[in-house]
Amino acid sequence: MANNKYRFFIFLYMNEQSYPEFTGLELSPRKVDYLKFILEKGGTVRTTEISSGLQVDPSTTSKTLNELANAGYLNHVPYRGVDLTELGKAYTQFLIRRHRILSLLLTHYGLSSEEACDEVSRFEAFVSRDAVDKICSSMGHPMFGVCGEISHGKCLHEETHHRLPE
Amino acid sequence: MANNKYRFFIFLYMNEQSYPEFTGLELSPRKVDYLKFILEKGGTVRTTEISSGLQVDPSTTSKTLNELANAGYLNHVPYRGVDLTELGKAYTQFLIRRHRILSLLLTHYGLSSEEACDEVSRFEAFVSRDAVDKICSSMGHPMFGVCGEISHGKCLHEETHHRLPE
DNA sequence: CAAAAATTTGGGTATACACCAAATTTATTC
DNA sequence: GAATAAATTTGGTGTATACCCAAATTTTTG
Numbered sequence: 001m002a003n004n005k006y007r008f009f010i011f012l013y014m015n016e017q018s019y020p021e022f023t024g025l026e027l028s029p030r031k032v033d034y035l036k037f038i039l040e041k042g043g044t045v046r047t048t049e050i051s052s053g054l055q056v057d058p059s060t061t062s063k064t065l066n067e068l069a070n071a072g073y074l075n076h077v078p079y080r081g082v083d084l085t086e087l088g089k090a091y092t093q094f095l096i097r098r099h100r101i102l103s104l105l106l107t108h109y110g111l112s113s114e115e116a117c118d119e120v121s122r123f124e125a126f127v128s129r130d131a132v133d134k135i136c137s138s139m140g141h142p143m144f145g146v147c148g149e150i151s152h153g154k155c156l157h158e159e160t161h162h163r164l165p166e
Numbered sequence: 167m168a169n170n171k172y173r174f175f176i177f178l179y180m181n182e183q184s185y186p187e188f189t190g191l192e193l194s195p196r197k198v199d200y201l202k203f204i205l206e207k208g209g210t211v212r213t214t215e216i217s218s219g220l221q222v223d224p225s226t227t228s229k230t231l232n233e234l235a236n237a238g239y240l241n242h243v244p245y246r247g248v249d250l251t252e253l254g255k256a257y258t259q260f261l262i263r264r265h266r267i268l269s270l271l272l273t274h275y276g277l278s279s280e281e282a283c284d285e286v287s288r289f290e291a292f293v294s295r296d297a298v299d300k301i302c303s304s305m306g307h308p309m310f311g312v313c314g315e316i317s318h319g320k321c322l323h324e325e326t327h328h329r330l331p332e
Numbered sequence: 333c334a335a336a337a338a339t340t341t342g343g344g345t346a347t348a349c350a351c352c353a354a355a356t357t358t359a360t361t362c
Numbered sequence: 363g364a365a366t367a368a369a370t371t372t373g374g375t376g377t378a379t380a381c382c383c384a385a386a387t388t389t390t391t392g
């Protein structure tokens with residue numbers, strides 16, 4: 001019984017749902033790219049993988065990773081690599097949901113999947129979580145988007161605001 | 167007859183249609199604000215009107231107006247004010263159409279007019295003209311949006327690409 | 333025409349994003 | 363197990379955007 005409770009806590013902790021405070025406007029477009037890349041890569045990711053993935057100098061990557069770590073999204077072990085913190089995971093799940101919802105939306109207006117994805121990549125960092133949640137509700141919480149499955153951590157229960165014990 | 171021809175030329179010159187080259191991504195979010203403000207104000211606009219309208223120091227306004235003039239969107243008579251060039255008019259008509267189309271779109275997904283307008287203001291500068299034209303077509307070229315009438319300079323004839331004589 | 337108001341200029345700050353070169357750490361190979 | 367190679371970080375720079383203040387300039391007004 002105590003064990004079940006613990007597992008439930010872990011589930012909440014890893015979900016977007018657990019961080020009702022963020023607006024979705026916290027990160028610059030480029031930082032959004034970094035987090036999405038790291039989540040999609042999975043586990044611990046090295047500087048070189050990111051710098052070649054995002055076509056940027058390793059020194060730029062190193063500095064950006066440091067900033068994301070200072071902001072609490074990443075664990076950074078110097079010379080070893082980064083992985084997402086629990087906050088980082090929850091936040092990046094939102095980033096990916098946002099990207100997919102917006103891309104899906106644009107495909108309903110005559111853009112191809114690729115066009116929609118490119119277009120959204122340019123502006124998504126400036127679309128608020130509130131707007132994404134409303135769009136998501138209005139679309140009936142679609143499960144599949146143009147870039148793969150949409151993860152519905154929070155969108156399904158906008159009214160519920162679970163908080164972590166303090 | 168020669169007179170009619172001349173008027174026709176003027177009509178084209180002042181229309182979005184006449185500039186098939188721009189992508190809609192030329193200007194930063196703030197510069198978009200400046201041009202929209204100037205078009206809505208109409209005629210010659212003074213630095214003070216803009217700086218109080220956009221809540222920014224007059225010195226900042228003065229510098230930005232200079233940049234927009236150098237880029238060809240404004241005529242700037244020092245100490246007197248600015249007005250839109252023909253390019254500036256055509257471009258700003260697109261900016262306003264983009265703003266209205268995107269705002270209208272978001273109101274179809276559960277956002278209020280004001281929410282949609284605020285949301286769009288944050289990201290519109292990063293939405294391409296191609297995407298706007300596709301969305302506009304797909305919506306059936308709506309004539310009214312949440313922020314007033316939508317001006318359809320170009321959207322009605324995507325296939326036609328008039329060019330200025332050189 | 334002198335004072336007041338508007339505008340511009342010069343100088344300074346901050347953020348975001350990028351690069352290169354040099355220093356440091358880790359990994360490899362002999 | 364060192365020497366070399368590869369990866370990473372640090373320090374220094376550069377560009378672009380956007381903002382402010384103070385001082386100089388121009389225009390307006392009383």
